[in-house]
Amino acid sequence: MSSRLNEIRMRDPFVLEVPSGGFVLFGTTDTNLWGGPATGFDCFTSEDLVTWEGPLQAFRPPAGFWADTQFWGPEVHGYDGRFFMLATFASSNPESGPRGVQVLVADEPTGPYVPWSDGPLTPRDRPCLDGTLFIDDEGGPWLVFSRGAEGVPGGAAGPADGEMYARPLSRDLKEAAGPAVLLFTASAAPWSKPLWFPDGVEPPEELNLAKDPLFTDGPFLIRSEGGRLHMLWSSFGEEGYAMGVATSAGGLITGPWVQREQPLWARNGGHGMIFSDPQGVRRLVFHWPNETPDERVKLISVDVSDRGIQLRT
Structure with missing residues (x-):
């Protein structure tokens, strides 16, 4: 089945450029995405970034898989001759531990993907x-x-504060190779505001969010031609869900990270990533708007330089 991007309902889109040609679009595709029983991840393929074929089944949980809900944000990287998916999973069984990020693997870019790491590689305390x-x-x-x-209540100091971390992995991506390092908090960005919803829109009860939290999500890293390391990430701003940019002052993943004063995209959309089209133009893909079930995939041109990431006008 052929579709245009504005016809594909998806959150957290990620575009993989296939070495042999063409592109694969991944994202959060479950109907019950907040807390209901999860199905898996679908993907779509394209040769021109205009017409997309699918959906194709990229991942379906095997028998005995530990997670059964909140299958979110799959992204895929070609690495060491195979394709590795990093995705968020959660379980309705408290004994299975909290939501976390697990690594899956496939021999083909569209899958099928199967578990690679032994459960999540993120810390299990939260x-x-x-x-x-x-x-x-x-x-x-x-x-x-x-x-x-x-689960972290805000106190006299203000709302609960989301955090961004980095954790070294083993070369085969199967295990953590060290402790997680705090990179920055949501409150470090001047544009980040406490989570809010428009009048008449209730937040999903299944998220069990602390009251008025600041939060971080959707990180994506990219280097400029001059070697500057930038991170695209999302939080809430004055106009709803938004994307900001942080730059590593030292050029290392451990930072220190300096936040851009204003968001890159402020208008109720986020969780983006950047890739290059066949003409070498940098493209930012993200979901917009943020309300379920109206999310669609949005694609715009950007410039990446030592100064940061800028929308093309």
Whole structure:
């Protein structure tokens, strides 16, 4: 079945450029995405970024899989001759532990993907989400992820504060290779505001969010041609869900990270990533608007330079 992007309902889109040609679009595709029983992840393929074929079944949980809900934010990277998916999973069984990011693997870009790591590679003391892969200058892989403010009540100092972390991984992406390192908190960005919903829109009860939390999600890392390391990430701003940019002052994944004063995209859309089209133009893909079930995939052009990430006008 052929579709245009404005016809595909999807959150957290991620576009993989296939080495042999063409593109694969992944994202959160479950109907019961907040807390109902999960189905898996679907994907779509395209040769021109205009017409997309699908959906194709990229991942369906095998028998005995530990998670059964909140299948979110799949992203796929070609690495060591195979394709690795990093995705968020949760279980309705408290004994299975909190939500976390697990690594899956496939021999083909569209899958089928199967579990690779033994459960989540994020810390198990608090719910985590939205993992992205970063390879440092020595070839060492890192998992960059968000740790939510859920279950952490705000006090006199203000709302609960979401956090962004990086954790080194083993070369085969199967295991954590060290402790997680705090990169920054949501409150470090001047544009980040406490979570809010428009009048008449109730937040999903299944999220069990602390009252008025600041939060981080949707990290994606990219280097400029001059070697500057930038991170695209999402939170809430004055106009709803938004994307901001942070830059590593030292050029390392561990930072220190300097936040851009204003969001890159402020108008009720986010969880984006950047890739290059066949003409070499940088493209930002994200979901907009943020309300379920109206989310659609949006694609716009951007410039990436030592100064940061800018929307093309």
